[in-house]
Amino acid sequence: MNNIRIIIAGPRGKMGTEAVKMVLEADQFELKAVVDTKNAGKTLQDLNGQPALNIPVYDDMTTCVNEIEADVLIDLTRPESGKAHLEIALQNGIRPVIGTTGFSDEEIERYSQIAEEKELGAVIAPNFAVGAILMMKFAQMAAKFMPDIEIIEQHHDQKLDAPSGTAMKTAQMISEVRSPKQQGNPNEKEELEGARGSDYNGIRIHSVRLPGLVAHQEVLMGATGQTLTIRHDTIDRSAFMPGVKMAVESVMKLDLLVYGLESLME
Template identity: 55%
Template sequence: MIRVAIAGARGKMGIEAVHTVLNREGMELVAALDYKDLGPTLGNLEMFPDYYDTPIYTDFAQLVAETKPDVLLDLTSPHSVYQHTKEALEHNVRPVIGTTGFTDEQLQELTELARSKKIGCIIAPNFAIGAILMMKFAKEAAKYLPDVEIIEMHHDRKLDAPSGTGIKTAQMIAEVRQSKIQGHPDEKETHEGARGADFEGMKIHSVRLPGLVAHQQVLFGGDGQLLTIRHDSLNRESFMSGVAFCINTVITMDKLVYGLENII
């Protein structure tokens, strides 16, 4: 039985994850971590049934001492995810991270910490299996069509832009793409930002609107043709099979992995 603690249980992703862990064979939800003192158990919160008796903690060290989790599933925000990940590794708890916003320096530090501890850590910019396949297919296409732009679209409560999935897609494409600067050499933005963020000559565009969940399309242009690779998450249930896969997998690992495409 894998003992799981969840940080961010009150969020939309967190609510789905609570139900997923409670209903999955081989998993036990032993604790929730929150920055607010909300009451003794999840059952005290309006979004959960009264009989959800999982305890809520505001202090991670106390959570570990009293509930002894094997895995911390973090679905919080870019403001707190680095500290949560570091604390989990320091306490020999395996992090599964579904929050983006790490700097390159933070990722390097956490990679070295996981290596020194010899425990697994998974940082997943996207848990949806279809999104992972979208990134893999985009990487393959970039070998032949190096003119590419990425349009990522999310709900208007998302804090970081571009999204972790958008950046990860660009990083994967850059591994195989012929380096080039796209567009006209004399191109000029009449409104700053109109052409999007620049990543090694590629452009990433971020859309934030109510009603969206998580969507991305990768556009490849060629002579007389356009190839579009697109993935849409229509609800947060689409991420849960990936969440469960990561919880089951991180137990067997002894290093940090960034991106599900590296273990699928």
């Protein structure tokens, strides 16, 4: 089997740095180029100082895909860049693996249609940590029996979207087995707007942003005389890399868009 040829967008970020390392260490992967908006014309060696990384850096995805033959794009940038890069990849016959969040249901539907028309696999994953996927699945299982639920997600203070994609995906998965319901006192009043968090089908979602955090989420469930807490903590971004690797390998076998790593794990 030929190596999977890969482009990485966002190689200088904390996630991107880990992805570069993972791709370079995987025998079946071949890193062909990276996209970084501030370093066109340089090489990856210029960005991280490692020798023997004579891999070109582009500042524009369209130029990159026109000049580089690749099978997969790994995008670990920001929401607007990720969406643009996803579409460029599909339009140029490259299978995208997108780790940015902030996709609406309408956007996912639109990109799904493009992927099906092109008969190309695509993966959008709000979270690549296997433990986080298990946390979401466990919460979905428990929600059948304990439908009063609140979600608290905590991330570093540079994260742009709130709630996180993981929290939204968790709420969506729970809603597949739980009917919408109002929680708490029907006459409750927020003395300070937003105190009760956002509302997704009656599930309250609370977002915390602080320096020092990476990615953390707990799902709190309550019933008469008892509570259940399901929590996942990402301590280091290397935790995401087995999921990224799985997504790259899986996307080569797909001809449609998959939203959420749990679909690949099943």
